Each structure stands twice: as C-alpha cells, then as structure tokens.
Amino acid sequence: MSEQSRDPTVFLTGFPGFLGSALLERLLERGDEPVVCLIQPQYRSQAETRAETLRQRLELPSDSIQLLEGDITEPDLECGDALEGLSSVHTCYHLAAVYDLAIDLGLAEAVNVRGTDHVLDAAETLDVERFQYVSTCYVSGRYDGVFTESHLEEGQSFNNYYEATKYRAEVLVQERMEAGLPATIYRPAIVVGDSETGETGKYDGPYYLLRLLLEQPRACSLTVSLPGSNDTELNVVPRDFVIDAIAHLSARDDTVGEVYQLCDPTPLTIPRFVDVLASAMDHRVCSVPTPKSVAGPLLGALERVGLPAEPATIDYFDHPTRYACPNTQRALAGTGIECPPFESYVDELVAFVRENPVIGSDAMV
Incomplete structure (x- = not known):
C-alpha cells in the first residue's frame, strides 16, 4: 500500500x-x-x-x-x-x-x-x-x-x-x-445477479441449469429431476x-x-423454479426422472464435452434443508428491504446471460 x-x-x-x-x-x-x-x-x-x-x-x-x-x-x-x-x-x-x-x-x-x-x-x-x-x-x-x-x-x-x-x-x-x-x-x-440489471460476476450455481437449457432447442429442452425433488426448495x-x-x-x-x-422466505420448489426459468427463456422444458446415481455422471459427461454442467449441483436437486429468517425479518421490518420473488427478476437474469455469454464460472482464488 x-x-x-x-x-x-x-x-x-x-x-x-x-x-x-x-x-x-x-x-x-x-x-x-x-x-x-x-x-x-x-x-x-x-x-x-x-x-x-x-x-x-x-x-x-x-x-x-x-x-x-x-x-x-x-x-x-x-x-x-x-x-x-x-x-x-x-x-x-x-x-x-x-x-x-x-x-x-x-x-x-x-x-x-x-x-x-x-x-x-x-x-x-x-x-x-x-x-x-x-x-x-x-x-x-x-x-x-x-x-x-x-x-x-x-x-x-x-x-x-x-x-x-x-x-x-x-x-x-x-x-x-x-x-x-x-x-x-x-x-x-x-x-444470483442483480434484480434490476441481471448483472453477475460469474456463472455458477443455478446458472449451470439456465445456460444448459439455453444451449438446447426452444421446442424441447431437457433437464433431470430426482426422486423427491418435487418438495425440494431452491x-x-x-x-x-x-x-x-x-x-x-x-x-x-x-x-x-x-x-x-x-434468504428468500418463500422460495420456489425445484419443479416450479424450472418452470419459471422455462417461461422466461421461452423454452419448452421437459424434466426427465433420473436416479441420482445416473444424474451426476450424466452431468459430468456433459461437462467433459464442453457444455455448461457441474455434477456437484445435483446434490441441490434433493437438498433436504429449508431456510427461515425470523431474525432478519424482525430486523428489516419497516425498512423496505426484502427479498423480491424470483419471478419478478428472472427475466433480467436470463437477458444478462444471453447478452454476456462469455462470463466464466471460475472462482477467484
């Protein structure tokens, strides 16, 4: 300095x-x-x-x-x-x-x-x-x-x-x-990115799903669903x-x-999250029921051929934890600061990814 x-x-x-x-x-x-x-x-x-x-x-x-x-x-x-x-x-x-x-x-x-x-x-x-x-x-x-x-x-x-x-x-x-x-x-x-502009610094987490769907035809884009994912919150x-x-x-x-x-006090389930992404992208998305033992290696294979996939994300398709934030809600009451619903800013996230395809997913280390 x-x-x-x-x-x-x-x-x-x-x-x-x-x-x-x-x-x-x-x-x-x-x-x-x-x-x-x-x-x-x-x-x-x-x-x-x-x-x-x-x-x-x-x-x-x-x-x-x-x-x-x-x-x-x-x-x-x-x-x-x-x-x-x-x-x-x-x-x-x-x-x-x-x-x-x-x-x-x-x-x-x-x-x-x-x-x-x-x-x-x-x-x-x-x-x-x-x-x-x-x-x-x-x-x-x-x-x-x-x-x-x-x-x-x-x-x-x-x-x-x-x-x-x-x-x-x-x-x-x-x-x-x-x-x-x-x-x-x-x-x-x-x-994820900014709710007003969609801006983000790297494409990780849910962006793997978003980008993988964008790589596929609008008429039919495929993703996997795990047993129990219907109740899993993202x-x-x-x-x-x-x-x-x-x-x-x-x-x-x-x-x-x-x-x-x-956190989001009213998060979407995995199926609902996929539906909201599909609507924002104007893609018809089909979730294929897949055992976890198959889904992980499948994402690994997609990653090896250069597609935006990360096998480690599959653990969040059946993540058993739900999050609540009573302390945060009490502290922020009356301030106007609250987490917006995902549906209200998903269009901005999708638009940013489409306009900025070359942002990487590597962590700063």
Missing part, C-alpha cells in the same frame, strides 16, 4: 469480487471511508481499475480506496509491518472465500477456514469495534428440516467441501463472538438484496452479536 494522506477506518476482504465490489460501493456512498481493501497480487490490475471506476462515479478523492496486497491464507495476512499501521481501522468486513461447489479440500481449508482464522486474528490485533462476517445459509449442510439463525452445530453432513469449510469458519467466528468479539454474521442463500437471492441488507444491518449498533440469514 502506498503512502496515503488519510488513515483508513474500514478494512475489507473480498475485493474486487462480485459481492465485495458492490458492498464497497455502498460503504463509500454512505461515507465510510477511507477503506483499505486486502487484495491478492494477481488481482491488482483488476482491483485498480474497479477502484478508479468507483472513485470517479462517486466523485471521491484518490485515497478513499486504498489497496493492500496480502494473503488471508498466511499469518498476519502476509502484510508484514503494514498491518500494524492500520490502527485507525474500526470496522472489518470479511467477505473473501472460495465459492466453488467442486473445490478440493486443501484449498477450501486454506482460504475458508485458516483464512477466516487469520482475519479474525488481525481484527483482534487491530482491536476493531465491529467485525462483519459473510457466511452462507449452507453451513446447514444437509440438515433435515427448517434451518434458522439459531442453528449451526447440528451434527449435519455436507454436500461438498465448500459447505463444510464455511461451516467450520462460522464456528470459529461464533467462538470469538462468545469470547467478546463484537461481530455480526450474515448468511446469504444462493446469490433458495436464491439477488445480489442487491444481500448488499442492501448487509449495508443496513452493519450500520446499526443493535445487530452486534446477531446472525442474519439473507
């Missing part, structure tokens, strides 16, 4: 990622600056370009966004003496994580678990007044039932290493909270709802020590 004229007050990880960039803009809009963003060296050019775009759009001085190269997988965030120079920081937002359903255990452990532990250490070293942590609803794993903000350690199994390591990371955060760290935890469901939320909620809740003193699930 180069010499700056003002000392930063906010420390942010996860920039220039999709959620991190949107949250940074919101923090700057409300006057929470200067912000120092921990970035990986390989993303410096992208971070510099995005930071300059934000500065110009918001007409802010050059030191409003400060970039600090580091690595959350290393002790002291690999910042050396620079970390000690951030004593002016009073709030830490930790968003950096690897979101990839097919991630291997070693990388998931390094980034999601040890990385979070290292950021917690840094926050305690800096004696921050607030620690804002972005977790995920899927710390639930395959919990059989309704999972709320009061649930965490339930003896659950997990679909993949992403879920398992995000669970372990939140356990670390909650342990520090119990020891006195003034923290707030946010658990988004499956985050809980998706648009980016702007997540950012609106975090920005609002993080500014309140009464949210310290709380957990907020940022």
Whole structure:
C-alpha cells in the first residue's frame, strides 16, 4: 500500500469480487471511508481499475480506496509491518472465500477456514469495534428440516467441501463472538445477479441449469429431476438484496452479536423454479426422472464435452434443508428491504446471460 494522506477506518476482504465490489460501493456512498481493501497480487490490475471506476462515479478523492496486497491464507495476512499501521481501522468486513461447489479440500481449508482464522486474528490485533462476517445459509449442510439463525452445530453432513469449510469458519467466528468479539454474521442463500440489471460476476450455481437449457432447442429442452425433488426448495437471492441488507444491518449498533440469514422466505420448489426459468427463456422444458446415481455422471459427461454442467449441483436437486429468517425479518421490518420473488427478476437474469455469454464460472482464488 502506498503512502496515503488519510488513515483508513474500514478494512475489507473480498475485493474486487462480485459481492465485495458492490458492498464497497455502498460503504463509500454512505461515507465510510477511507477503506483499505486486502487484495491478492494477481488481482491488482483488476482491483485498480474497479477502484478508479468507483472513485470517479462517486466523485471521491484518490485515497478513499486504498489497496493492500496480502494473503488471508498466511499469518498476519502476509502484510508484514503494514498491518500494524492500520490502527485507525474500526470496522472489518470479511467477505473473501472460495465459492466453488467442486473445490478440493486443501484449498477450501486454506482460504475458508485458516483464512477466516487469520482475519479474525488481525481484527483482534487491530482491536476493531465491529467485525462483519459473510457466511452462507449452507453451513446447514444437509440438515433435515427448517434451518434458522439459531442453528449451526447440528451434527449435519455436507454436500461438498465448500459447505463444510464455511461451516467450520462460522464456528470459529461464533467462538470469538462468545469470547467478546463484537461481530455480526450474515448468511446469504444462493446469490444470483442483480434484480434490476441481471448483472453477475460469474456463472455458477443455478446458472449451470439456465445456460444448459439455453444451449438446447426452444421446442424441447431437457433437464433431470430426482426422486423427491418435487418438495425440494431452491433458495436464491439477488445480489442487491444481500448488499442492501448487509449495508443496513452493519450500520446499526443493535445487530452486534446477531446472525442474519439473507434468504428468500418463500422460495420456489425445484419443479416450479424450472418452470419459471422455462417461461422466461421461452423454452419448452421437459424434466426427465433420473436416479441420482445416473444424474451426476450424466452431468459430468456433459461437462467433459464442453457444455455448461457441474455434477456437484445435483446434490441441490434433493437438498433436504429449508431456510427461515425470523431474525432478519424482525430486523428489516419497516425498512423496505426484502427479498423480491424470483419471478419478478428472472427475466433480467436470463437477458444478462444471453447478452454476456462469455462470463466464466471460475472462482477467484
């Protein structure tokens, strides 16, 4: 980080990622600056370009966004003496994580678990007044039932290493909270693009289904359905709802020590989700009943021939968990911030994918 004229007050990880960039803009809009963003060296050019775009759009001085190269997988965030120079920081937002359903255990452990532990250490070293942590609803794993903000350690199994390591990371955060760290935890469901513009940073999760259907003829597009999927809910939320909620809740003193699930309180079932996508795409979609033991290898075969498919997504076609957010609903009551129904913004998601076919699905690591 180069010499700056003002000392930063906010420390942010996860920039220039999709959620991190949107949250940074919101923090700057409300006057929470200067912000120092921990970035990986390989993303410096992208971070510099995005930071300059934000500065110009918001007409802010050059030191409003400060970039600090580091690595959350290393002790002291690999910042050396620079970390000690951030004593002016009073709030830490930790968003950096690897979101990839097919991630291997070693990388998931390094980034999601040890990385979070290292950021917690840094926050305690800096004696921050607030620690804002972005977790995920899927710390639930395959919990059989309704999972709320009061649930965490339930003896659950997990679909993949992403879920398992995000669970372990939140356990670390909650342990520090119990020891006195003034923290707030946010658990988004499956985050998709902006509800107004459809914009997204990468095509993962439900986008595999959307893009696979778009690759097929309008007259007849095929997908699979698993036994029991008729009752399975797919809980998706648009980016702007997540950012609106975090920005609002993080500014309140009464949210310290709380957990907020940022989910859709009335999500669609898998069959209904497919029907809504089909209508938005103007495709006739046929869901073929398929045993799970066949569906996974089938998606793997499609992936190998270059089609947009991810075998790991099949676990969400019979995911047993339903999500509720009573704490979030109480906290946001009267604010006008609520998750819009998927039907209200699906057209924007589909239009964005059609207009931007080359966006990838790789996680930032």
